[in-house]
Each structure stands twice: as C-alpha cells, then as structure tokens.
Amino acid sequence: MSAKWAYALAILISVTIVIFYVLDPTKTTSVVSFSLRYAVPLILAAMVGIMCERSGVINIGIEGQMLMSAFAGFFGAALTGSLLLGTMIGVGTGMIMGAMLATGAVTWKMDQIIAGTIINILAAGLTSFFYAQGFTLPGITPTLRIPVLADIPLIGPVFFDNGLFTYAAIVSALLLWVLLFKTVWGLRTRSVGEKPSASDTSGIGVQKMRFWNVTIAGGLAGLAGAYLALEAAGTFERGLTAGRGFTALAIMIFGAWNPIGALAAAIFFGLTQGVASQLQTDAVVDIPPQFVNMLPYVLTIVLLAIVSGRIKPPAAVGRPYEKD
Amino acid sequence: MTSTRDVALEARGLTKRFPGVVANADVSLKVHSGEILALLGENGAGKSTLVKMIYGLYEPDEGEILIKGEAVRLKGPRDAIRRGIGMVHQHFQLVPVFTVAENVILGDEPHRGPFVNMRKARAEVARLAEEFGLQLDVDAKVEDLPVGTQQRVEILKALYRKADILILDEPTAVLTPQETDDLLGVIKGFAGSGVSVIFITHKLREVLAIADTIEVLRGGRAVGTTTPSETDAAGLAQMMVGRSVLLTVDKSPAQTGDVVLDVVDLSAADDIGLPAVRDVSLQVRAGEILGIAGVEGNGQRELVQALTGLRPCRARTVTVQGQDALGKSPRAVHAMGVGHVPEDREADGLVGAYSVADNLVLDRYSDPEFARFGVRDLKAVSALAQDLVGQFDIRTPSADTTVQSLSGGNKQKVVIARELAAEPALLIAAQPTRGVDVGSIEFIHSRIIAARDRGAAVLLVSAELDEVLGLSDRIAVMYDGRIVETMPAEGADRARIGLLMAGHAVSET
Numbered sequence: 001m002s003a004k005w006a007y008a009l010a011i012l013i014s015v016t017i018v019i020f021y022v023l024d025p026t027k028t029t030s031v032v033s034f035s036l037r038y039a040v041p042l043i044l045a046a047m048v049g050i051m052c053e054r055s056g057v058i059n060i061g062i063e064g065q066m067l068m069s070a071f072a073g074f075f076g077a078a079l080t081g082s083l084l085l086g087t088m089i090g091v092g093t094g095m096i097m098g099a100m101l102a103t104g105a106v107t108w109k110m111d112q113i114i115a116g117t118i119i120n121i122l123a124a125g126l127t128s129f130f131y132a133q134g135f136t137l138p139g140i141t142p143t144l145r146i147p148v149l150a151d152i153p154l155i156g157p158v159f160f161d162n163g164l165f166t167y168a169a170i171v172s173a174l175l176l177w178v179l180l181f182k183t184v185w186g187l188r189t190r191s192v193g194e195k196p197s198a199s200d201t202s203g204i205g206v207q208k209m210r211f212w213n214v215t216i217a218g219g220l221a222g223l224a225g226a227y228l229a230l231e232a233a234g235t236f237e238r239g240l241t242a243g244r245g246f247t248a249l250a251i252m253i254f255g256a257w258n259p260i261g262a263l264a265a266a267i268f269f270g271l272t273q274g275v276a277s278q279l280q281t282d283a284v285v286d287i288p289p290q291f292v293n294m295l296p297y298v299l300t301i302v303l304l305a306i307v308s309g310r311i312k313p314p315a316a317v318g319r320p321y322e323k324d
Numbered sequence: 325m326t327s328t329r330d331v332a333l334e335a336r337g338l339t340k341r342f343p344g345v346v347a348n349a350d351v352s353l354k355v356h357s358g359e360i361l362a363l364l365g366e367n368g369a370g371k372s373t374l375v376k377m378i379y380g381l382y383e384p385d386e387g388e389i390l391i392k393g394e395a396v397r398l399k400g401p402r403d404a405i406r407r408g409i410g411m412v413h414q415h416f417q418l419v420p421v422f423t424v425a426e427n428v429i430l431g432d433e434p435h436r437g438p439f440v441n442m443r444k445a446r447a448e449v450a451r452l453a454e455e456f457g458l459q460l461d462v463d464a465k466v467e468d469l470p471v472g473t474q475q476r477v478e479i480l481k482a483l484y485r486k487a488d489i490l491i492l493d494e495p496t497a498v499l500t501p502q503e504t505d506d507l508l509g510v511i512k513g514f515a516g517s518g519v520s521v522i523f524i525t526h527k528l529r530e531v532l533a534i535a536d537t538i539e540v541l542r543g544g545r546a547v548g549t550t551t552p553s554e555t556d557a558a559g560l561a562q563m564m565v566g567r568s569v570l571l572t573v574d575k576s577p578a579q580t581g582d583v584v585l586d587v588v589d590l591s592a593a594d595d596i597g598l599p600a601v602r603d604v605s606l607q608v609r610a611g612e613i614l615g616i617a618g619v620e621g622n623g624q625r626e627l628v629q630a631l632t633g634l635r636p637c638r639a640r641t642v643t644v645q646g647q648d649a650l651g652k653s654p655r656a657v658h659a660m661g662v663g664h665v666p667e668d669r670e671a672d673g674l675v676g677a678y679s680v681a682d683n684l685v686l687d688r689y690s691d692p693e694f695a696r697f698g699v700r701d702l703k704a705v706s707a708l709a710q711d712l713v714g715q716f717d718i719r720t721p722s723a724d725t726t727v728q729s730l731s732g733g734n735k736q737k738v739v740i741a742r743e744l745a746a747e748p749a750l751l752i753a754a755q756p757t758r759g760v761d762v763g764s765i766e767f768i769h770s771r772i773i774a775a776r777d778r779g780a781a782v783l784l785v786s787a788e789l790d791e792v793l794g795l796s797d798r799i800a801v802m803y804d805g806r807i808v809e810t811m812p813a814e815g816a817d818r819a820r821i822g823l824l825m826a827g828h829a830v831s832e833t
Contacts, residue, residue, distance in 0.1 A: 179438075182439050182440065183435075183438045183439050183440060184433045184435050184438060184439070184440050185438065186440075187422075187426060187429075187430060187433060187440055188430070188431070190419075190422075191419050191422065191430050194419045194420070194421055194422070195417070195418070195419045195420065197415075197417055198417040198418055198419050198427075198430065199419075199430065199431070200401065200417075201379075201381075201401050201411065201413065201417040202401070202405075202417070202430045202431030202432070202481070203400065203401050203402030203405055203431045203432070204430070204431050315420070315421070323381065
C-alpha cells in the first residue's frame with residue numbers, strides 16, 4: 001500500500017517539475033539542483049540509519065557522529081591544507097564514533113537510545129568547547145562534470161554536474177541497495193536485524209556483524225559531516241548539523257528502510273525546501289525566513305505521523321542480542 | 325540390535341552449571357547411526373541444556389562429546405553444523421520475512437563472489453524438499469506458512485547442511501495430532517536412511533511410538549536408559565518423576581445443575597483487529613467441565629479474554645449466573661464469581677517480584693478482611709497464605725518468598741490456589757498445566773475436578789488434547805474462531821477430534 005502511493009507521489013512530483021521546466025528552465029533547474037545538494041547529507045545519514053537498523057541497532061547518534069566528523073574534517077582540512085585529508089579525517093572520525101556506538105549498544109548491550117544520546121551530547125559538548133575562530137579552508141571542493149550526460153536538459157545539470165560528495169551520496173544509496181538485497185552480506189545483515197537467534201543458530205556471528213556494520217556506517221556519517229563542513233557550509237560552526245541526523249531517521253522510515261526509498265524521500269525533502277526558498281526569494285509569498293527554515297522539521301513530524309505504524313521496521317531493532 | 329551399528333554421537337559425563345543451578349550433572353548418552361533416541365524428561369530436567377551443549381550453543385563445564393568416535397570441542401553452532409549436527413529448535417529459528425529458500429540457505433549461501441546465487445539456492449532447496457518428501461513452496465514467505473510447514477523449513481535447514489545427526493527439541497508441541505503423525509513418519513524415514521535422531525519430548529505416547537532407545541532425565545541427571553519394548557507409559561512416567569504417577573484422571577460422573585455461563589454469538593478480534601472469535605455460543609452448567617480443544621491460535625485466547633473482560637467483544641448474550649457480564653471490567657466479572665487461570669501466568673497471573681502471600685490476595689487485597697482504612701492487615705494476609713500454601717501444596721521456602729523464584733509448577737499452584745480460594749461459581753482455566761511438572765499436573769487436575777464436584781462450572785481451554793479428553797465432561801472443538809462441534813467426552817474419538825482441530829469437516833459416522 002505504502003509503495004503504491006510512494007510511486008504516485010514520485011510521478012506527480014516529476015510531472016510538476018517537467019511542467020515548471022517548460023515554463024522556466026533556468027529557475028527550475030536551479031531549484032532542483034539546490035534540492036539535490038540539500039538532500040546530500042540527508043541521503044548519506046539515512047544510509048547510516050538503514051545500515052544500523054537493518055542490523056538491529058537503532059542509531060540515534062547520527063547527529064552527533066556527523067557533527068563530530070564535520071568538526072574534525074574542517075579543522076583537519078584547515079590545518080593540513082588538504083581537502084582530501086580533511087575528508088578522510090572526517091570519515092575516520094565517523095568510524096570512531098560508529099565504533100563507540102557499537103561498543104555501547106552491541107558489545108555492552110546498553111540501551112541503544114541511551115548509547116546514541118551519549119554520542120549526541122558528547123559531540124555537541126566537545127565541538128563547542130574546542131571550537132576556534134579564524135580558520136579557513138584551503139579551497140573549495142572540486143566538482144565533476146560528466147561529459148555527454150551533463151548535456152541532457154534538466155537531468156544533466158542536476159545529476160551530472162555536481163560536487164564529488166553528491167555523487168558519493170547517490171552511489172552509496174544504490175550500492176547499499178545492491179549490497180542489502182543481492183549479496184551474502186546483505187542477507188545475513190537483514191537476518192541479524194530481523195531474527196538474530198535464527199542467524200546465531202545458522203552459524204552467523206550476530207555481535208560481530210552488528211559491531212562492524214555500525215562502525216562502517218559511522219564512516220558514512222563521517223562523509224556526511226565532511227560534506228557539510230567542506231562543501232555545503234565551507235566552514236564549521238556550532239550546531240552545524242542542525243538536526244539533519246534526526247531528519248535522516250524520519251527519511252529512513254519514510255523510505256521503508258530501503259536505500260532507494262530513502263534516496264527518493266531525501267530528494268523529496270530537498271525539493272520542499274528548495275521550492276519554499278525560491279518562493280520566498282521571488283517574493284511570491286511573504287513569510288518570515290524562520291518559517292521557511294522550519295519546513296523540514298514540520299514535514300518530518302507530518303510524514304512520521306502519516307507513515308508510522310504502516311511500515312514495519314526490522315523486527316529485532318533496538319534489542320541487544322542475548323542468547324536465549 | 326542397534327548396538328552393532330556405528331556410534332554416531334556420544335556424550336560422556338557432561339556437566340553444565342549456571343549460577344545457582346546444576347542444569348546437567350554427569351550426563352552420558354550414545355546414539356548410533358540410524359537410531360532414534362528419545363530424550364524424555366519434565367520441564368527443567370535438563371533436556372534442552374544437554375542438546376544445546378551438543379549443538380555448541382553452550383560449552384560443557386565438564387565431560388566430553390565424541391562425534392563419530394572423535395572427541396570434539398564445539399565453539400559454536402558453526403562447529404556443530406560442520407560436523408553434521410542439525411537442530412530443529414522448539415521455537416523456530418526462522419526469519420519470518422524471508423522466503424523458504426532464503427531461510428534454508430542462511431549462513432551457508434550458494435554464491436558467486438559476494439552475490440547470493442538465488443537461482444541455485446531455490447533449485448537446491450526444491451530438490452532437497454522433494455528428496456525427503458517435504459512439500460514446500462520455496463518462494464513462500466515463512467510468516468505466511470502454517471506452523472507445521474514452518475517446522476518442515478526448519479528440518480530442511482538441517483538437511484541442507486548435510487546433517488546426519490538431527491536433534492528435534494519438542495517438535496510436536498505446536499502440532500495437531502495429524503501433523504504429529506506426519507512428522508513421526510518423516511522422522512522414521514530419516515532414521516531409515518541412516519540419519520541419527522535425538523528426539524526431545526515429554527509426551528509418553530510419542531516416545532513409545534517412535535523411539536528405538538529412551539533416555540530419561542530427571543533433575544539434570546540421566547536416570548535410566550530403556551526401550552519401548554521394556555517399558556510402558558506408567559513406567560516411563562515413574563522414571564521421569566521418581567515416583568508412581570496417576571496418568572489418568574479419576575473422576576465421578578458429573579452432577580450437573582443450572583446453567584452458570586451462557587454465551588450467545590460472541591465475536592472478538594485479535595490484537596491486530598482481525599476476527600479471531602466468530603459467533604461462538606456455549607453454555608456451561610454447574611458441576612460440569614466443558615473442555616475446549618483446538619490448536620493454539622484458533623481464537624481460544626481471545627475467547628477467554630473476552631469472557632473475563634480483558635478484551636472487547638460483541639455478543640448477543642454473555643451471562644454468569646443470570647447476571648449480564650457483557651462489557652464488564654475484569655474486576656466486575658471477577659466479582660460475579662468468575663475465577664480465571666490465564667494461559668500466560670507470568671504475564672497475566674502473577675506479579676513475579678511480589679511474595680507468594682501478596683500474590684495469593686492479588687484479587688482481594690483491599691477487601692475489609694485484608695485491609696482497614698487503606699492500611700493492609702498483613703497478619704490476615706499471612707494467615708490466609710499459610711493456609712493456602714498448605715492446602716495447595718505450594719513448595720516454597722516461605723510465604724514471603726517472591727513468586728518469581730518458584731518453579732513453574734509451584735507458580736501455577738499459586739494462581740490456582742488464589743482463583744479457587746474464593747470458591748468461584750465459574751472457573752475459566754486456560755492451559756492450566758502448561759510448563760508444569762508431571763507431579764503438579766496431577767495435583768492441579770485433581771483440584772479442578774474437586775471444584776467441579778463442589779458445584780462450580782468449569783471452562784477448560786487446553787492445547788493438550790489428552791488433558792481435554794481426561795478432564796472434560798463435554799468437549800467443544802474450536803477451529804478458526806468457531807466452535808465446530810460439541811460432544812460428550814465419554815466415548816469421544818481422539819482421531820475425529822484431531823481432524824476437527826485441523827479444520828476438516830467430519831461427517832457423522
């Protein structure tokens with residue numbers, strides 16, 4: 001049922017975009033491009049959520065993992081003078097934060113919500129405390145224009161003329177889908193998230209599987225953080241992530257724990273934000289910017305209210321695995 | 325005769341301790357190839373612990389396991405599987421949202437590089453199912469399958485891993501009599517093809533029907549080895565319990581009186597809103613036991629909850645002793661003289677962290693007898709508790725001990741004592757002897773009969789057909805939310821009830 005109206009919504013939106021493109025190609029292209037860029041950290045963070053929850057671990061600490069990585073990525077790049085090194089430091093930090101969650105939620109069998117909350121508080125505190133002004137990035141992140149494909153009207157400039165992070169986000173969603181549903185790793189990961197005792201009796205190491213999945217997912221959160229600091233904002237400030245880690249969890253649910261679904265949901269989120277900003281810029285509607293900036297959060301609440309209870313989460317999510 | 329064959333598996337002096345308990349003490353056993361070994365014992369006798377050691381889920385504290393003559397140390401199920409041990413768990417270890425094929429291959433997937441080779445997997449699983457005569461659709465989602473079929477998937481999982489020692493942990497607990505017979509046939513087939521089977525059960529009938537050798541466990545120790553030809557049900561029961569046990573219930577003919585419970589056209593939904601009870605009508609008279617037979621999940625649970633006020637329902641009439649009980653709260657229903665032994669005593673019948681005494685007055689702690697001006701009269705509570713502990717043979721260090729530290733049988737006696745102490749006009753007992761040792765079963769049965777002889781109406785719901793047959797004066801068979809037939813218990817045909825339970829319409833013979 002939910003899949004059906006998801007398709008309907010996707011078609012409706014696509015048709016609307018095409019109509020607007022016919023009316024005003026430049027503006028439409030720029031709105032849609034903005035939307036995709038806005039969606040990049042949401043896509044990556046939603047993949048973190050999917051990877052963790054499909055393994056049976058709730059990751060409410062995505063926000064903190066991103067924030068910490070954005071911090072480390074920014075100062076890493078500023079101090080080393082290399083955006084690449086900064087990105088790698090961001091990803092590495094994300095993995096360390098992932099391993100922290102895994103240690104708490106998997107190894108120590110803590111309450112998973114508490115383990116994630118600890119990460120959020122820790123990240124907010126550390127990044128505020130060590131924050132220093134006066135640093136700048138060594139440059140701007142490179143973009144990659146894919147020849148031929150980029151010349152397609154509308155689709156070309158939106159999807160094939162982007163910063164590297166944008167490609168990474170789209171590829172990560174497609175890749176995660178293939179991994180989850182077509183590979184041995186995916187089958188085992190899903191079994192661990194649905195019925196870990198069945199995995200255990202089939203000879204699959206539940207704890208090991210969960211630990212590494214959560215840790216590696218942390219790397220994706222690191223990539224999202226690095227994007228925010230190195231490309232989107234071009235700087236670091238306190239509370240840079242602005243709740244995107246939580247929005248991503250809503251997107252994960254809206255996408256039914258499916259990477260492709262979450263990819264679409266994230267782009268939909270981006271679109272609403274893009275359209276609202278444009279309407280405001282054009283002075284079509286006269287609403288204070290605070291209300292426009294509220295939009296993603298309001299939308300999160302509305303969508304969750306609609307969707308929750310209709311989509312089934314992985315059955316074992318949130319429960320540490322105990323033999324027997 | 326089997327001793328001339330090879331020994332497939334041998335356990336020598338296995339001991340396993342858990343904090344505060346010795347689950348297995350110096351247990352040894354031997355299974356030959358192609359032999360069916362029945363592991364018999366009460367709940368808590370250590371059967372599951374024993375096979376979990378053999379399957380690598382627990383590591384023994386002492387003793388050794390030999391597979392095909394070779395001493396092994398199993399570090400996990402993976403080791404056990406590699407050595408040809410397969411296990412069909414009591415609680416199925418299947419992923420509900422996966423297909424049959426996905427479940428079977430999980431952990432040992434045919435693959436090309438990192439990718440699962442689903443085509444090969446499906447073909448392989450279909451071939452195996454056919455080879456062993458287990459009919460299955462490999463693409464069906466496991467959650468959509470009936471329990472008996474899910475069990476076949478479990479068995480297939482073991483066979484797929486080339487198990488030649490198959491452990492079945494209480495495999496018939498969830499099956500209808502027909503499914504049980506089918507399963508026993510399948511197991512005999514395995515043994516015939518050289519597979520060794522360890523069959524765990526507490527049902528004597530099955531043991532006698534299928535086992536080559538019987539190993540009896542009691543209190544974590546192996547108390548004897550025998551064969552079906554050397555013993556009978558009474559002998560086995562005595563070995564299990566350690567004293568002679570009355571297997572059949574002794575009861576006088578019912579002296580029935582007025583209708584106590586009258587239900588007309590009751591319907592109720594299950595937890596997710598689907599119809600679970602459909603237009604059920606029944607009457608129970610004073611002094612009789614109406615037993616409801618049926619495979620679990622056919623609406624019995626919802627029916628009991630509806631009658632006790634725990635679940636909303638629709639009905640033309642629900643009266644207890646002529647008083648309207650429809651839509652009343654559980655407390656109001658209780659006050660009308662209805663005692664309720666819930667099927668899940670831990671969740672619905674007891675407060676585990678409370679003492680035995682407090683649990684015994686759970687339904688009347690605020691009565692004037694036990695409290696004045698909101699202050700409890702603990703002396704009165706304690707006096708009542710002493711009395712009931714003695715009367716109902718509750719084995720507890722004291723009445724102040726928490727209920728959660730008692731055994732299953734004694735917990736159930738606490739529930740029964742509380743519900744019967746008030747001498748209810750109607751007793752609704754759901755699965756009254758589930759997870760209870762044989763000795764306590766005997767006692768609980770005698771108490772239910774005593775309540776009937778006192779003039780109480782009893783509605784008994786049980787998934788154990790033998791219990792329904794043994795206790796009831798009349799039997800109603802429930803299938804798919806309906807009562808498909810009601811019959812006098814005397815002369816009731818076991819096979820026919822089994823068919824009715826499985827949903828076969830049976831014509832009068």
